[in-house]
Amino acid sequence: MSKKKSDKTTIHDIAYELGLNASTVSRALNNNLAVSKKTRELVKAKALEMNYQPNFIAAALRRGRSNTLGVIVPAIDRAFFGRVIRGIEEEADEAGFRVIVCQSFDSSEREREMVDTLRGLQVDGLLISIAKDTGDNLKLYEKLISSGFPIQFFDNVPTSLEVVPAVIIDDRQGGYAATKHLIDQGYKRIAHLRGPQHLHIYRNRYLGYLDAMKEAGLEVNDDSVLEIVSHFDSGEEAFEELWKRSPRPEAIFSASDFSAVSGMKAARRRGLRVPEDIAFMGFSNEPFNELVSPTLSSVDQQPITMGRIASRRAIKAITSKEDEEHPNDQLVLMPEIVVRESSATK
Amino acid sequence: MSKKKSDKTTIHDIAYELGLNASTVSRALNNNLAVSKKTRELVKAKALEMNYQPNFIAAALRRGRSNTLGVIVPAIDRAFFGRVIRGIEEEADEAGFRVIVCQSFDSSEREREMVDTLRGLQVDGLLISIAKDTGDNLKLYEKLISSGFPIQFFDNVPTSLEVVPAVIIDDRQGGYAATKHLIDQGYKRIAHLRGPQHLHIYRNRYLGYLDAMKEAGLEVNDDSVLEIVSHFDSGEEAFEELWKRSPRPEAIFSASDFSAVSGMKAARRRGLRVPEDIAFMGFSNEPFNELVSPTLSSVDQQPITMGRIASRRAIKAITSKEDEEHPNDQLVLMPEIVVRESSATK
DNA sequence: TTGTATGCGTTATCAT
DNA sequence: ATGATAACGCATACAA
Numbered sequence: 132m133s134k135k136k137s138d139k140t141t142i143h144d145i146a147y148e149l150g151l152n153a154s155t156v157s158r159a160l161n162n163n164l165a166v167s168k169k170t171r172e173l174v175k176a177k178a179l180e181m182n183y184q185p186n187f188i189a190a191a192l193r194r195g196r197s198n199t200l201g202v203i204v205p206a207i208d209r210a211f212f213g214r215v216i217r218g219i220e221e222e223a224d225e226a227g228f229r230v231i232v233c234q235s236f237d238s239s240e241r242e243r244e245m246v247d248t249l250r251g252l253q254v255d256g257l258l259i260s261i262a263k264d265t266g267d268n269l270k271l272y273e274k275l276i277s278s279g280f281p282i283q284f285f286d287n288v289p290t291s292l293e294v295v296p297a298v299i300i301d302d303r304q305g306g307y308a309a310t311k312h313l314i315d316q317g318y319k320r321i322a323h324l325r326g327p328q329h330l331h332i333y334r335n336r337y338l339g340y341l342d343a344m345k346e347a348g349l350e351v352n353d354d355s356v357l358e359i360v361s362h363f364d365s366g367e368e369a370f371e372e373l374w375k376r377s378p379r380p381e382a383i384f385s386a387s388d389f390s391a392v393s394g395m396k397a398a399r400r401r402g403l404r405v406p407e408d409i410a411f412m413g414f415s416n417e418p419f420n421e422l423v424s425p426t427l428s429s430v431d432q433q434p435i436t437m438g439r440i441a442s443r444r445a446i447k448a449i450t451s452k453e454d455e456e457h458p459n460d461q462l463v464l465m466p467e468i469v470v471r472e473s474s475a476t477k
Numbered sequence: 478m479s480k481k482k483s484d485k486t487t488i489h490d491i492a493y494e495l496g497l498n499a500s501t502v503s504r505a506l507n508n509n510l511a512v513s514k515k516t517r518e519l520v521k522a523k524a525l526e527m528n529y530q531p532n533f534i535a536a537a538l539r540r541g542r543s544n545t546l547g548v549i550v551p552a553i554d555r556a557f558f559g560r561v562i563r564g565i566e567e568e569a570d571e572a573g574f575r576v577i578v579c580q581s582f583d584s585s586e587r588e589r590e591m592v593d594t595l596r597g598l599q600v601d602g603l604l605i606s607i608a609k610d611t612g613d614n615l616k617l618y619e620k621l622i623s624s625g626f627p628i629q630f631f632d633n634v635p636t637s638l639e640v641v642p643a644v645i646i647d648d649r650q651g652g653y654a655a656t657k658h659l660i661d662q663g664y665k666r667i668a669h670l671r672g673p674q675h676l677h678i679y680r681n682r683y684l685g686y687l688d689a690m691k692e693a694g695l696e697v698n699d700d701s702v703l704e705i706v707s708h709f710d711s712g713e714e715a716f717e718e719l720w721k722r723s724p725r726p727e728a729i730f731s732a733s734d735f736s737a738v739s740g741m742k743a744a745r746r747r748g749l750r751v752p753e754d755i756a757f758m759g760f761s762n763e764p765f766n767e768l769v770s771p772t773l774s775s776v777d778q779q780p781i782t783m784g785r786i787a788s789r790r791a792i793k794a795i796t797s798k799e800d801e802e803h804p805n806d807q808l809v810l811m812p813e814i815v816v817r818e819s820s821a822t823k
Numbered sequence: 824t825t826g827t828a829t830g831c832g833t834t835a836t837c838a839t
Numbered sequence: 840a841t842g843a844t845a846a847c848g849c850a851t852a853c854a855a
Contacts, residue, residue, distance in 0.1 A: 141848060195831070207578070212554075232553070497840045497842090538848065540847085739836035
């Protein structure tokens with residue numbers, strides 16, 4: 132009663148059961164117009180009955196196309212990337228593409244490996260937010276791009292050379308808008324906790340800060356700016372350091388929500404009221420911003436939109452004719468500030 | 478100067494360049510002992526020079542084995558799952574396996590689709606934390622298991638029928654330990670914010686709470702327990718509701734960190750001191766627990782360990798001889814409580 | 824409308 | 840130690 136052999140049903144098994152040829156079955160399953168409605172239904176019923184499971188990799192090998200997108204991000208447990216991936220998947224789903232996600236853990240070496248792995252898996256396109264230390268490791272990507280392989284960068288993108296196809300947000304505008312908001316709330320001595328300046332995202336947030344301060348005619352000196360390194364702990368120390376300086380800041384714009392939250396913690400430990408005594412503004416709009424008290428104002432980076440657009444652009448590059456020119460430009464999204472308790476003077 | 482044709486180098490191209498046969502190249506690349514050291518090095522050098530990229534799916538098709546694990550989780554942006562995945566990947570890496578991660582978004586329908594997709598991708602094994610609404614949708618998994626397909630469940634696992642191969646934590650013990658900790662700190666009127674009781678993880682946390690209360694001879698009545706539904710907002714309402722009751726609780730053990738944090742927020746808004754006036758204990762040890770103030774005590778679920786073990790067990794089932802019996806038992810991990818400011822009376 | 828033949832890139836089983 | 844050949848499961852050009 133039981134077929135001893137390997138469980139897996141193939142189109143040949145279906146064809147045999149139905150007295151048909153495998154190619155007819157293949158066509159029927161793919162809704163090929165050539166096959167008669169009758170046999171198509173017959174085949175599909177049989178396939179269901181036999182619990183047929185199409186072998187995608189065999190099809191991909193034959194077709195030379197896997198209908199799969201590869202995604203590489205530094206870490207999937209960062210809320211921002213989680214949302215970007217969601218956007219990518221939504222768009223891919225609609226276009227009949229699958230998505231494979233890998234993590235580089237912010238290591239350019241592992242990033243390289245992941246690229247190889249995904250290419251070995253025959254993904255049709257690549258979506259990448261590069262690792263922090265992927266600085267000049269870019270020959271690989273240059274090669275890929277110039278070979279015409281569909282690739283889209285997003286968020287953290289290579290900047291060293293020419294323009295690469297990418298979807299990014301305008302960090303400078305984000306930094307500007309955040310600072311401008313604080314200014315509009317009446318704060319004048321606004322400090323900035325900036326991230327590592329060799330990363331252009333942090334550099335741009337800093338430049339945006341400067342733009343807004345200059346525009347308002349507010350002073351920025353060495354005491355106004357402090358550079359932070361790791362996310363978690365340094366916010367408290369950073370706050371203490373800033374607080375020691377004179378004049379003391381009235382508001383702090385941090386390039387990271389993590390530092391902003393721990394900065395707020397340090398401020399409150401000193402008995403300061405937020406935002407009455409000191410206001411805070413973060414960047415990234417992490418979900419925990421709603422959870423902390425006071426809730427933290429921040430800059431939203433439109434992650435879902437970013438994912439959807441990057442996905443769409445990659446799919447377009449894949450499905451468009453080879454000879455068509457792919458628009459290898461950078462698409463720049465505008466961030467949006469989200470005002471919460473930490474900066475709302477009402 | 479440029480080869481017009483498709484960029485992709487195959488073992489045939491390498492063989493041609495070297496005046497060898499493709500099978501020799503294949504053997505050399507796979508470090509087959511049969512091939513001479515000299516040719517092996519020759520082949521590898523040429524492969525590098527020609528920028529050869531092995532086609533994994535072709536190899537998988539031929540071998541009948543992809544060396545790939547499929548993972549399905551409700552959502553990758555939940556810190557717990559992010560860490561589990563990290564554990565899975567660490568272990569997989571060491572064993573030369575790749576990992577493909579999919580999200581079910583807590584929809585059993587999508588979960589089904591993901592299973593099909595991954596099987597179509599010819600993954601050698603499946604690791605699944607089932608969606609919240611995957612209740613009796615289990616015929617699929619029954620079939621898979623009884624067909625001998627390597628599958629490991631983790632965290633949220635099907636409970637309806639027989640025992641399935643799984644790695645879980647002892648939620649009841651976690652609930653017990655959390656409550657016991659509060660008791661040891663001197664609290665007597667301890668309330669519990671419990672999750673939906675049709676999910677066994679929440680049911681067990683609740684039972685653990687009862688165990689500890691009973692053991693200490695403390696009263697539990699209808700007023701001691703409140704059921705919460707969604708994560709984010711309900712913590713504040715839940716706290717207000719509990720606070721209305723009499724006698725008022727001295728401590729709250731919440732089955733979720735989210736509700737605990739928002740509960741704390743509500744408590745502090747009322748001017749209460751935590752933990753002096755009211756203590757809080759959460760569950761899951763979310764990273765933001767360190768960020769909020771006061772920092773939130775919680776129960777750690779050992780996600781990395783869970784991932785590593787599930788991964789190891791799946792790989793073992795894959796690589797062991799077919800006839801060997803796979804240990805299809807449940808492995809139970811012990812949770813660990815993490816004491817922070819919200820419950821530390823010193 | 825359906826069948827036949829071939830190949831995608833690799834590995835395994837034969838030979839040699 | 841290496842070569843020739845077949846096969847994995849599928850899709851397609853071509854024939855019927």
